[in-house]
Every structure is written in C-alpha cells, then in structure tokens.
Amino acid sequence: MVAFGGWDMPVEYSGLIAEHNAVRAAAGLFDVSHMGQFEVEGEGAIAFLQRTTANNVAKLVDGQAQYSALPMPTGCPVDDIIVYRRSERRFLLVVNAANIQKDWNWLLAQKPSGCGVHDLSDGFALIALQGPKAEAILQGLTPVDLKQVGFYRFAEGTVNGVEAIVARTGYTGEDGFELFVAPDAAPSLWRRLIEAGRPHGLLPAGLGARDTLRLEARMMLYGNDMDETTTLIEAGLGWIVSLEEAKGDFNGRAVLAEQKAKGAPRKLVGFEMVERGIPRHGYPVGLDGEPVSAVTSGTFAPFLRKSIGLCYLPAARASVGTELAVEIRGRRTAARVVATPFYKRPR
C-alpha cells in the first residue's frame, strides 16, 4: 500500500506486469475512489464552465463527457478534468485527487454566478473497469444497454441493483467504463465485478499498472507531465482548447490562442530509449550534450516491452527522430523522439 493524495492505495495486487497485460488482453478493475467530483448546477452552469474551462462545453449533449482543463490566465492548468453533462443545468466535474482543495478554491475564486458549485467527492466511490472484455463483463450486471453508450458518453441507471453513473471513459488506452456509485455500495459492486470478470481473465489492478497503462497511451499525469508552469499548448493539449466563437472568453484564452497560432516555445514529446535503461521522473534530459529538461514521466512499458517516457523539448528540436540523452545514474543514455501514443488499441 502507498499513501496517495490522502488515501492508502495498493500499488499492485498480483503483480504489476500481469495486471497491466490483463487490461490490454482482457480486463482490469481499479478502485479510483480517490478522484474528486464537483457538481456545477444552475441556469448559469454552462456560462460558468465556458469561462473557467478550456474546452467548449456548449458542444456537449446530455449524457456526454468531455476531457478539459481549468486554465489560469497564463494558459497553464490548475488541473485537467473531465466534464460530464447530466442536463443543461447540471454538470459533474471529475478532478484529480491531489487537486481537490486547490480546484475548489480556484473555482470559487472565479465567482460562480447563476449556479452553485458543490464538492461531492465524499459522495462517490469510483470503480474503473477497463479492457476489451469490460463491456461483456459489465453487461450482465446492468439493465443499461452498454452498446448504446458510446466513447465519452454515459448513462444513469443501476449496476448490481444500485444507482450508478456508467461512463465509457478511462485512463488506460483501452475500452472500458468508470462507475460512479455511493461509497457504501462500492465494496459489494467490487466483489461482484471480480466474480463476473474472473472467467474473462479480469484482474484487480493497482496504481502501478494504472500509471504504466496511461503512459503507454500517452495520457498525461497532472503534477508530472503538466502543471502550473506548462501551458496547455506546450503539453500537447491544444485539442481541448476551444477558440470557437460560441465558447467566448475564458481564462488564458489570449495566451493559448497566440501559442496555437504561432506555436509554443517548447513541446512535450514522447521518447523511447535506444540504449538500455529505464527513464524515470526527474532524470535529466540533454540535447547535444547540453541539459535541456527532465523526464516528466518514464517507465518500462510492460505491453510494449521497451522503455518509454515524456519530456519537454524546445519546439525546434521536438520532431520525431530527434536524438536525445537521458542521464541515468550519471550516464548519458541514448533515446529518440517517437510518435505518440506509444500504444494505440486495435479497433
């Protein structure tokens, strides 16, 4: 067990690599109840979210989710979040566990008007069922027709006989669902899913596999790959920055629009090791023998069976094929910029 954002969480159950590969081949079950949930509710909800988030909330229909961020005027994120539209006046925001208090303070400082913001984090447990067998496993436990729940869509219904939000979202690069339930309903749901999933090859999966899975899929981790010093454009998140007219003004718009048009001075890239070695968070990165940055996330990738990582590079030197060096225990170890995601699931 490891302390994480005020929670005790298992790094692994049966073994990180087995758990990782179970999610790629069959399914894995994650307890991600540490994640935070806010509700934004009221007539002014859309207007408030338009000026406080990066993506265009007006594009959402009921039952749709959207990856987004809470930018500051600098264009750097306070957090990355998922916005779920339950109705025109009721939105659920899922935020990072370590940022719950910070996000809460930030949103209140943006002076919500025509809507209320409520911290529902203690009211939800969150269980993620991820992997190609996720739908087959879950369908037996819910009357919700999962075939009708598309990617980044959700339904409100029952699972295992209790009320749940069933969202086709995740952090693994696989198909799968995240199930929001009342905390007291979570233990029996967990056991039921383990039981139903066992014949399909499901394994319970810990924080360790969650991190390696998301990195293979080049999903970013707030606090490592982006933070209050990296703009959304630098982090490669231009696709969640909406400059559409319907969106209107929002925190950081000016900076983000300029970087989107002219390019940012640096860019988060994916690399793989050419020489033997495992890059890890914080290891120095060099170009032509000069230090330029540090590894933001790095690991041995269990499914790809190679060492991969992310780091920021000057935009002029960020193209695929660029050779760089990661300093591993004092030794410059060769690596090369590659296209990302490192892993893309077969469709």
Added chain:
Amino acid sequence: MYPQDYRYTKDHEWIRVEGDRGRVGITDYAQKQLGDVVFLELPEVGRFVKAGEQFGTVESVKAVSELYSPVGGEVVEVNAGLAAKPETINQDPHGEAWMIVLKIADPAEVGALLDAAAYDALVASEAK
C-alpha cells in the same frame, strides 16, 4: 525458506561460499519487495569490489534498487544471460538468478554476515 548454507546482508543480498569463491544474488524477500524485475546492470569480470560497495543495479517497473557486495573480492564470473531475462530474479532468486561470483579477499568477512535464522528474523521485523 532461506537456504541454511547461504549468508545474508541487511540489504537483502545472499552469498553462497564455494571454496575460495562466493556466488552472490538477492533474496526472495528483496525480489518480492521490488515486484516484476525488468532491468539489471552487472559489473565486468575483473572488477574489485569492497564489502558493502555497490556492484550493480536492479530495477522493477516501479523501483530502482542498488546491489551491494556482501564481501570484498574480485568479480571472476558474471551471470551474463540474466540481464536478458531479468524476470528470472522473481522466479528463482536463490538459484538460477545468481548475479556474480567473487574471489573472496578475506574469508573473515563472510563470518560477519547474517546466517539464515538471523536473516529470517530481520525479514520478519521489516515485514511488520
């Protein structure tokens, strides 16, 4: 569980004395703490190491761990195939996953190491 004829360090290496030589690896407790081992770096044959000196590095997906020599001596053999199959360290830590063989400089250093019972007690206390 821990072989009686091995000696152990507090850093969770073992050594099996074979005449004037000693075969070195990491313990079952160490591999369990590490989890799936995916990377190993060992010294070249001919290097001299002191007791307690780092002779290599082992990495699992989640952690980096340094390897310390139980006694001083010259590295006379290295398990060359192990780096290509580091998962052997999880599967057979006390056997096939030996790492180096040392020509022991001072046999008295072996006597200073933990025996199986003392190592067992150390692991039991760390596990608490």
